[in-house]
Amino acid sequence: MRRSSASSSGRLSLAPLRVKNEGPIPSGSGRLSTGSTRSSVGGRTSVGSAIGGGRNSVGSRKSMLPRYNQSSNSMATAAKKRRSSGYGRTYGEHGMVKDPRPNSDKVYKERSIKLLLEFLLEKGFPHNINKKVLLYPTSKDFFRIFEFLFSFIEPKYQVGPKPEEEIPKLFKLMGYPFPISKSNMFSIGSPHTWPTLLGALRFLMEIVKYAFNVDTDAVLFPPRDDEFDSIPESKILFNYMEEGYAAFLNGADTFEHLDEELARNLRQKTEGISGGLDQLVSENNILTRELTDLQNEPDRLVELREKHHTITADERKFQAYLENLEKHKHSFEKRIQEVDEEFNTMTAEYQAILANNKRMKAIFDSQEFSPADVERINMARQELQRQIESIEKDIEAIERQIWDEEINIGKIQQNTEAKCQEYNKKATMLKLIPPSAENAHGRDYEMRVNFHSGSIDFIGAIKPALVQMKKQCNEKVHEMEARRIGEMEGLDQVTEMVSDKGEEISKLESKHKRAEEELECKKEAMQRECQKLQAETDAIQAEITEMRRSSQMSVQEAQKELQQLHKRYEQENAAYLRDQGRYADSLFEAARLIVDHKETIQDYINLFYSGVEKSYADLLQTQYRPEFTKDD
Structure with a gap:
């Protein structure tokens, strides 16, 4: 293969620009290995090197997909x-x-x-x-x-x-x-x-x-029956073209060493390793003797079959054993995960208890309350904490119900899109879509659903035209009466389904009302408890006043202690007001979400009714398809 850097006719080459190689190109294993380089994304190997195995390729690997501009x-x-x-x-x-x-x-x-x-x-x-x-x-x-x-x-x-x-x-x-x-x-x-x-x-x-x-x-070079243990000729030619083109891209103009290697490989494939007829005869005799020796050896097939059966049985046993180990592994991993989660939870609770103990100890050291007062306050706080946890569980249950209803709404959206696609398909079969169709008469009958920005006015725009078309088909109504009755039964079933959905909505509303009543009762109980705490605070202030009269402490110390008590009272009162505001906001947000959810369900029910009417109209149109004349 010989090429020159410029052809005699002056035609420019369509190949990529070549880089002049100043050094000599090594022979033998001088092929480029651009296809087996590693990718720079995360240290992973490109599919080009993985597919090609040990074979080198020239240039960057091509895509496995057809190009975008194909027909x-x-x-x-x-x-x-x-x-x-x-x-x-x-x-x-x-x-x-x-x-x-x-x-x-x-x-x-x-x-x-x-x-x-x-x-x-x-x-x-x-x-x-x-x-x-x-x-x-x-x-x-x-x-x-x-x-x-x-x-x-x-x-x-x-x-x-x-x-x-x-x-x-x-x-x-x-x-x-x-x-x-x-x-x-x-x-x-x-x-x-x-x-x-x-x-x-x-x-x-x-x-x-x-x-x-x-x-x-x-895949590229499948072996043939006549090629016992040699390289396929197609692969020899492919390697020759690959190495020659790689050398050409690197600036080489002569390829004598590649021509010599190609001739040597083809000669070796045709004449054998040493070449010549005498050598082939000698090799044939050697192979014949080896074949005779192999045929005279004792038959090992029975022994190998028994060994194969034994290995197969062992393999099945090991496979069953591995499956059991895998099951035990999954169960232990699940148990370890549960223990870790339980340990983390208990650790967090332990840390919270330690912090609470430190805080309570500091309060206990700085106050002059009796142990009975402290125990009574702790019991009241625990009761409030239990009430808060109960309210949070109710809110989580309501959120789970909202999530389930959103999933149901997604399914209804998919069903609505399927109905619209079915309507458009049947309208296309009746030659109503596109507006240039035979029976459309320039009117757009296509139904497009967009849940974010409204759809085509089916009742005001499409339905009158369909009713007019229905009037033209009244002559064939008596022939399809039996089928219409069957479809009406299906419509009744759909109506019953809609009624069932309405009952479910009523049940959800009653459940929401009960939840609101329970939340209101708990709120009133919390207010009564806060009033009780306020009365206890007033009693404590009265006791402080009485103790200040009877004690011999100085006026400044008494005022300082009173200020501390007032400050503590203001902190507790502010914390109570924050909790009360947060609970009120949570209640208002839950009520708002339920009302919005109810309105959304009602909108989808109305949309479902519209879809039923459209399906019924489309069914009538399919059953009573008019036969138009050229005048129409």
């Missing part, structure tokens, strides 16, 4: 060819692809988080990562994890300015069989969205793991 047909073809056999396709009742994996299951979700966390820590994830982050991730955490995983496939990849459009598109290019909507990218950490995105990240992680374990030499 949509080639994109779809590549996506179909790269479907993973581990992700089967099932379809829901509306024809949409349904993920068969139990992503929302708690055990499956924890397993996915554990696998993802182990892989990120193993490959040197450069940011702070733990199980808590993966349980409730932010958008920033999700983008960092996706950028890290995708950088194994596309080196130096960074998330663009519009990740909500870019990331679903990349998953589609990789052949991910389940859709990821743009709305999912705006609520990544929500309970009804994160399991879906966690399943997508697990899919991407498995692709990267597979890439690390693929032997590219076996």
Whole structure:
């Protein structure tokens, strides 16, 4: 192979700019190893070196994905060819692809988080990562994890300015069989969205793991039957082109040593190690004698089979033993974690008790109360503490109920989006979408749902046109009466479901009312207790006054003690007022959240009623589809 730095016709080279190499290029093992360098992100090895095994490559590794500017047909073809056999396709009742994996299951979700966390820590994830982050991730955490995983496939990849459009598109290019909507990218950490995105990240992680374990030499240069123990000819030519192009990029113009090496390798492959017909005959005789000796040896197959059965049985026993050890390990780890949590809790309680004892000892040393008074005050304080803990438990229960209702609202939103998609699909089948369709007559029948900024006026804009279309189809009503009755029964069932939801709301309202009454009773009890403490304080002040009259202490000392008592009284009174204000704010905030939640549920019920009416109208339109003439 010979090249010159400039062609005779003066044509400029389309290859990358070459760097003139001042020194000679070593022969033999002078190939470039640019493909097996280590990446600079967290000390991890690039997928190019992991896939290539020990084979060197020239230049930077190319992306495993098709480029963005390819045609949509080639994109779809590549996506179909790269479907993973581990992700089967099932379809829901509306024809949409349904993920068969139990992503929302708690055990499956924890397993996915554990696998993802182990892989990120193993490959040197450069940011702070733990199980808590993966349980409730932010958008920033999700983008960092996706950028890290995708950088194994596309080196130096960074998330663009519009990740909500870019990331679903990349998953589609990789052949991910389940859709990821743009709305999912705006609520990544929500309970009804994160399991879906966690399943997508697990899919991407498995692709990267597979890439690390693929032997590219076996894929690019598969051995043939006629090549017993030699290098394939295609690999010899590939290595020759690779080394020659690397030398060309480094400024070399002559490649005699590469030509000689290629000729030597081809001659060796064709004629044998020493070359020549006589040598081949000699080698054939030697191999024939070795084959005869091997055939005359006693058959070891029976012995090897028995040994194989023994090893297989031992392997099964060890596997069962390892499984039992793993179960014991998990149980002990769980127990250790529980003991650590209990130890931390008891340590914190112990420290709090020590601090309280110090404080109480200081108060006891500085006061002149009797032990009975101190015990009575402590009992009153413990009673108040128990009341506060009871109120906090009630507030936590209410917050858990609010969280459950938010999950239910997310499910209702998904159902509403599915209904709208079903309506748009059927409207498309009836040639009502887009406005330029045959039966649309320039009107926009498409239903768009946006929970943040309102939707199209279905009652005032779309429904009259559909009613007018229904009037044109009245001639066929009697033929579809039987089917209409069946659909009305379905509508009754939906109405019963809505009624059940209304009853549930009534139960929640009554429960909220009872909680408010209980909180009010506890508040009154607290006020009575505070009044009791105030009376005791007044009695103490009276005793102090009486003691000041009867004692022989000086007036200045008595005034100083009285000031200290007044100061203590003001501190306790201020603490009581702060607690009272905090409890009132908490009660007001809980009531406000429940009222807002009730209004939200009522809005979604109204929206659900509207969806039922739209589905009924769409059903009538599907059943009584008009036959338009050219005049229409």
